[in-house]
Amino acid sequence: MKTKLYVLAIILLPIISMAQFIEVNYNDGDQKLSGLAAVPKTSLQDKPGILILPAWMGIDDHAKDSATQLSDLGYITFVADIYGVGNKPTNYQEAGKQAGFYKKNIADYHRRIQLALDELVKKGANPDKIVVIGYCFGGTGAVEAARTNMKVKGIVSFHGGLGKDETRKVETINPRVLVLHGADDPYVPKAEVEAFQNEMRTAKADWEMIYYANAVHAFTEVGAGNDNSKGAAYNEKAAKRSWTAMLEFLKQVL
DSSP states (O other): OHHHHHHHHHHHHHHHHSOOEEEEEEEETTEEEEEEEEOOSSOOTTOOEEEEEOOTTOSOHHHHHHHHHHHHTTOEEEEOOSSOTTOOOSSHHHHHHHHHHHHHSHHHHHHHHHHHHHHHHHTTOOTTSEEEEEETHHHHHHHHHHHTTOSOSEEEEESOOOOOOTTSOOOOOOSEEEEEEETTOTTSOHHHHHHHHHHHHHTTOOEEEEEETTOOBTTTOGGGOSOGGGSBOOOHHHHHHHHHHHHHHHHHHO
């Protein structure tokens, strides 16, 4: 009997260690927002926090999986709700429209990111030990957090868009910047990459950009399939290597 219980405990151990999400309701004016917080049973020293900005479909399994893994490592995490309750896209067309609105109305995107940061701190994260990470549309948001010098130590963009309105003034960037980029990403053209890199130089940013071979857009997203010709596809090597690069970055800045 003891042997059976021991085996059962081993089987259940990974489940028990999984983060327990707390639904967090907050507001942007009249718009209700609903994010997800995960507070580890044992936080790392100084209680560092990670804000996760989801891809264009809104809060999804990929964002939640990232939050779970990071929480299991001792980070306090929060998955931001950018679109708001009742506005989650149901298809790619709706997602493109929603993401496009926030890219065009960038101040609204900044405000939603800041509101999520505030909630992360309310959940116990050290306000002086925070990193923002994001995927695709969320990766764009992470870069914007650096451009506006939100109170974060660094940002990590996974296959995010890098462009911005050319009329915006380039300010000095204080947070460290890590961009993890598919070398063959057709949605982020060469000119956009070059403009971004020049911006980082002008902004005197502490920045890094890592390219992954044979990787296109959404290379960390398993649900994207594996057909690179579609422009967005999962790449196991790039996904694992970029995750490792992020973990090392977190150790350095937090």
